[in-house]
Amino acid sequence: MAMVTEKMIDEWVAEHKQEMIDELLAWVSHPSVSRADLAAPNAPYGEDCRKMLDFALAEGKRFGFRTEDYEGYCGAVISGDKKREIGLVAHLDVVPEGEGWLYSPYEPVVVNDFMVGRGCSDNKGPGVLGLYLLKFFRDNEVPFNSTLRLMMGCAEETGMADFKHYIDVLHGPVPEVSLVTDCSFPVCYAQKGGFDAAFMIPAGANIVEFKAGLVRNSVPDLATVTISGITAEDARAALEGVPKVEIAKAGEYIQLLAHGKAGHAAFPDHGEKKNAIVLAADALVVLQEKTGLDLRGGKFISERFVTPFGDGLDIQFEDEMSGELTINAGVIKKVGDMLHLDIDIRYPVTDDDQDIQAKLEKAAKEADGELVEVGISHPFYIDPESPMVSALMSAYKDITGDDSKPYSMGGGTYSRVIPNGISFGPGLAVGSHKPEFMPEGHGSAHGLDETLSIEDWLTAFKIYALALVKLDAALDEMQ
Ligand SMILES: [Zn+2]
Structure with a gap:
């Protein structure tokens, strides 16, 4: 021995x-x-x-x-x-x-x-x-x-x-x-803890396609939205002064491109928005208000992802031992009439995953959508x-x-x-x-x-x- x-x-x-x-x-x-x-x-x-x-x-x-x-x-x-x-x-x-x-x-x-x-x-x-x-x-x-x-x-x-x-x-x-x-x-x-899920939300009649992101745990740097019912000239005029977006012609439709900055989902910062999906959604809100087009999926994302800390979903939380909750809109695509949005949430050790889930479900329901594909890894x-x-x-x-x-x-x-x-x-x-x-x-x-x-x-x-x-x-x- x-x-x-x-x-x-x-x-x-x-x-x-x-x-x-x-x-x-x-x-x-x-x-x-x-x-x-x-x-x-x-x-x-x-x-x-x-x-x-x-x-x-x-x-x-x-x-x-x-x-x-x-x-x-x-x-x-x-x-x-x-x-x-x-x-x-x-x-x-x-x-x-x-x-x-x-x-x-x-x-x-x-x-x-x-x-x-x-x-x-x-x-x-x-x-x-x-x-x-x-x-x-x-x-x-x-x-x-x-x-x-x-x-x-x-x-x-x-x-x-x-x-x-x-x-x-x-x-x-x-x-x-x-x-x-x-x-x-x-x-x-x-x-x-890790909380993965996806929102299925009505896109709105004038959103033909909405694409961004490859994986849920990265901040997407480019989002493209194909929109019907408006000319490129009218869209550009409506979006005058809206930052980080541009409009291009795409056959019979127009395409809105939003440019963000890539990063890791776990480390967002306070300050200016970087997520291209959210930047695109903010522009869709302006476009809807000024033109009357039906772009309601954009409104949901713009309001619910107003910060990467859960404020828009009433799930913001912070504790001393592990810091702030973070939420990332990682991947979006259109499925039928719905937008399918993959999200990545990192929640603090003393937070409650059931409460998070209930609030996300409520938000989805209020928009006539649903929360799907929930996967939880405990802290x-x-x-x-x-x-x-x-x-x-x-x-x-x-x-x-x-x-x-x-x-x-x-x-x-x-x-x-x-x-x-x-x-x-x-x-x-x-x-x-x-x-x-x-x-x-x-x-x-x-x-x-x-x-x-x-x-x-x-x-x-x-x-x-x-x-x-x-x-x-x-x-x-x-x-
Ligand atoms: Zn390893």
């Missing part, structure tokens, strides 16, 4: 560094983009994810651990036989590589102490760390009162249906506490003063010397899906190594030529090793 010291972790990591790098190179060579559209029996996210999961589980077995496969949604590598479990959670799926790589996305290489390849940092690097953490504790016979469960999902990047299915349908084992290794250090103690919160968080914070500080405090965020990780899943690392809060050799726009997690600093990765290993020991002890004390 061995007590874990920093020195012991350092020595073990130095001895195993090359082996860990080789392991990660093998993982990154799998092009495991999550493809629910290519689902097959036992492979709900396509053959590539299935092969990646098979490989990770085979490696777990080769290391001498037990493994479990949850119908291809996710899998686990398990070490120990204690009743209480601590989880380590990573994902094996990657975002599509995109065009313009300087390196080969699935033939990873090591350059200047950085690995380059799709998924090396998000999130296969942390997956390999999990496997080696299990090995580290087992090989060194570190006494643990918890079984360690490395949980690996195959659809994190596409909405986390993998672990939703694991929890809700397969009722897979849920550890007492889990570390979600897909974020930044130190501890993320709060994540806003995450853990008391930043709790013994579990204290254990993690102290391990982080011991290894890095950094005094950063626990933080909150609007984005979502598996913490929203896996009960008691605390997002903790592996990105370093301070002093992280940047891939200086990469040109502008290359080297980031979802970008071209994704990189992983091997030094930072090994630092994360040390933090996790110490944190798991402290967490196990904190759980002993809580019982």
Whole structure:
């Protein structure tokens, strides 16, 4: 039996560094983009994810651990036989590589102490760390009162249906506490909830088409509305002085183009409007007032999305631990006589999703429309003063010397899906190594030529090793 010291972790990591790098190179060579559209029996996210999961589980077995496969949604590598479990959670799926790589996305290489390849940092690097953490504790016979469960999902990047299915349908084992290794250090103690839905609203007789946006979680920068019953000259005259819109002829109709500014749905700012759908809707209101055309769908959007903070829908809310509610009109199209508008709401930890839903339904009904396709991801919160968080914070500080405090965020990780899943690392809060050799726009997690600093990765290993020991002890004390 061995007590874990920093020195012991350092020595073990130095001895195993090359082996860990080789392991990660093998993982990154799998092009495991999550493809629910290519689902097959036992492979709900396509053959590539299935092969990646098979490989990770085979490696777990080769290391001498037990493994479990949850119908291809996710899998686990398990070490120990204690009743209480601590989880380590990573994902094996990657975002599509995109065009313009300087390196080969699935033939990873090591350059200047950085690995380059799709998924090396998000999130296969942390997956390999999990496997080696299990090995580290087992090989060194570190006494643990918890079984360690490395949980690996195959659809994190596409909405986390993998672990939703694991929890809700397969009722897979849920550890007492889990570390979600897909974020930044130190501890993320709060994540806003996610409320996705779509409004179906009567467009109005003179709206022929209304198009904008590709995904609900981005602010669209261009919206186009095709309008009947008016000439381009008359429309231009009516819209004199209305900002950020222009009118073009489109056959027998006219087209209104609104120019906004792209951005992430979770981070709107106060001040001038940037959402092209809302800018177009504001112009439609003016046009309707001045010409008598029926453009009522525009009026609904203009009034209900008057701010990106929910004021127009009476759902504005703010709390100290997680900030303001945000709402984004992400994608719009015309379906029959109706406008179909996809929205993305991030609601504060202490907010009430039922109340939000009731108010959105009321607004839709008042416009003779309805609210459809509601999907809710509950917020995450853990008391930043709790013994579990204290254990993690102290391990982080011991290894890095950094005094950063626990933080909150609007984005979502598996913490929203896996009960008691605390997002903790592996990105370093301070002093992280940047891939200086990469040109502008290359080297980031979802970008071209994704990189992983091997030094930072090994630092994360040390933090996790110490944190798991402290967490196990904190759980002993809580019982
Ligand atoms: Zn990720």
